[in-house]
Amino acid sequence: MREEDAEELLRKMLDAAIAAADPATVLARHLPEKPAGRCIVVGAGKSAPAMARAVELAWPDVDLSGVVVTRYGHAVPTDRITVREASHPVPDEAGHRAAAEILQTVHRAGPDDLVLALISGGGSALMTLPAPPLTLDDKMQVNRLLLASGLTIEDMNRVRRRLSLIKGGRLAEAAAPARLVTLAISDVPGDDPAAIASGPTVPDPSAGDDLSHLVKRLGPNLPQAARENLLRPPAAQPDFTPDYRMIATPQMSLEAAAHVARAAGITSLLLGDALEGEASQLGVAMAGIARACAAHGTPAKAPAVLLSGGETTVSIGDTRPGRGGRNTEFLLGLALALDGHPGIHALAADTDGIDGTEDAAGAVIGPASLAAAREAGLNPRDYLDGHDSYSLFDQLGALIRTGPTLTNVNDFRAILVL
Template sequence: MTISDPHAFLRSLYQTAVDAVSAEKCLPAFLPPPPKGRTIVIGAGKGAAAMAKVVEQHWRGNADQLTGLVVTRYGHGATCKKIEVIEAAHPVPDAAGQQAAARILQMVQGLTADDLVLCLISGGGSSLLALPAANITLEQKQAINKALLKSGASIGEMNCVRKHLSAIKGGRLGLACAPAQVVTLLISDVPGDEAGVIASGPTLPDPTTCEQSLAILRKYAITIPANIEQHLLSGAGETPKPDNPIFQQHQHHIIATAQHALDAAASAARAAGINAYILSDGIEGEARDIGMMHAALAKQIANKDQPFSKPCVILSGGETTVTVRGKGRGGRNAEFLLSLVKTLDGHPGIYALACDTDGIDGSEDNAGAICTPDTIQRAQGLGLRPAVLLDDNDGYGFFSALGDLIVSGPTLTNVNDFRAMLIL
């Protein structure tokens, strides 16, 4: 492939990044040895079914001793023989996720020290493993989840709240597995790769508190029912902490991260003769602000060869947020890219792609989108005004009209946002 086709080049970098963090590539090396007793495989996340399938394909123990259940997003399933796969809703939980979580919690009861619980966790697990605390309804959790998604709260803040309203997250599932051995394998979708934040850490101890959870809800002016306020104020929702001795013998391994994806894309670009630079694997903030920052950097390179000389590729990852004020369609990658387009204003020689590595940008059917130097000119020809659509949070509508959405379908992994800018 040559850079005479920048569109195809950027698409190839995205595919390389996704392939580098697939369960097939990353999981087998981390499989633990078979135990004396049973092996129960549990898990949740957009990559959970693919991870379960890889476990079955590479398991070295007695297959008759292997059972389990994992829950994944609708459309993200995989065919397994021993491990049951249930699909449920994301990003707002539903009854299917609640029922799956209850079954998983029941499945790990009554185990012995000779048994192994292999827990497969990836991004999206917080919504998919939905089991509200005893005095909280699913409808209440759904309402709070929706409000958090629109508020602009970070993934760490959202998961702090989720842990303290749950009967299974924030280490509670880990406690329930005792006295079995517990090995948790994680595909990280969170900036900083903090294991306990990924899918709200169902098997890992939690250092955050009910007080912090309540402060987050107040920070974003999210109204909560009296029973939930009392749940947090009383400490009834407190999670097990890192000093709990049950966790001392547990193991966890982060098997794939955004850094892995970015490194693979950078290597592919260099192999094609293009210098590649990674800004960060953990960029957070409002998607439109991050778009403006990336645009400013791209123009500095294009105009002044600073801080890097063109031609080059600039890569970044992390998880941006969108504070929803409009009524348009669009995930955070489409919002980022629309802000970039608006700021670049047709600057020559700059191409960009922004996609979610799970293949779904927010709750839409696209992974993200791509822009080229003539994007804004083509948009004007269709009567599209980037500033207006950005105000309406309608990045999806903008790039759909131009035919520039990237639709990959579910990738069955998830290390969050992938952004690539090509400056020629």
């Protein structure tokens, strides 16, 4: 294919990945049998309102009510299910109120009722109910420390579950004696139900773990109440077998993108849906694989696209960060490692439409990206060292802005080798 068509193909693959996780098209076929009594819908996450609306459309004849919470700006109109908005990734009072309302709502469910929990990425911060003696301010500080820690999402969720009255299966415990069914959109490596929104409807698999190493990692600014809770032996945990249904996953989205590539005559190589690690260092590793494709035809012969998903991290340390997210940081690390290699283009974006806390989903690069930056008087290495990748790509006109997509299967990365 022509070099000038590379970006268009990359965008089509991203669009296909997002569409494969759209609740409007995938949710209805996963619904359980209709209840004899009411259906009480609760949920949290960036996709929660879109999922709630899909339930309303699928079940117009069911006694339906409930409440879900999402990020500010991600609400969609609903008729019977209340939508609340709150802060993400750092919790706020609105999320605290929404979590309490959700817990109160499921407490009212009876044995003939169905509680339908709609869970998606972002739900952990959006549905915040600290375990005493933690305060909301304590929980906000914990989240800030987690976001800057470089910990894996798995370790972050170990902490979040231990400090919550609603996560780690406690929402499910509150729903008894009603039947509980969870519909989830996975945004985590490995699609672990205990990690999606910190597992409010599944037992906590780390309930008995010693978390002292995570306390040490979070450092001296960890609030004392959080420190004590994390080091204290946990209370008795709910034990049950959940009815948990994945309606969309990163792998499904990668396969949809691969289909687009194959239709264009491009070989697709799926490198995994659960890649983790430092964003910029993953960019360096991916550059090596792309170079091998170009030079040796391994692990795939060009033209080929390398597809991957998962959630990388950005360790800030003592640096005062600029503007950026893990996807733009990945791309900048990739671009520097490729150093203008001909015929290699790449796109990386968060499928929820927001990379970190910025207004872009991610960005796109090509062989000329570094040269364009330098011609504009910009030093790409300085922008990477300052965790300011958004600013660099913004000045290059390379950012991808989708707006909120109302779904979230985490990061999408595509490297096209022509």
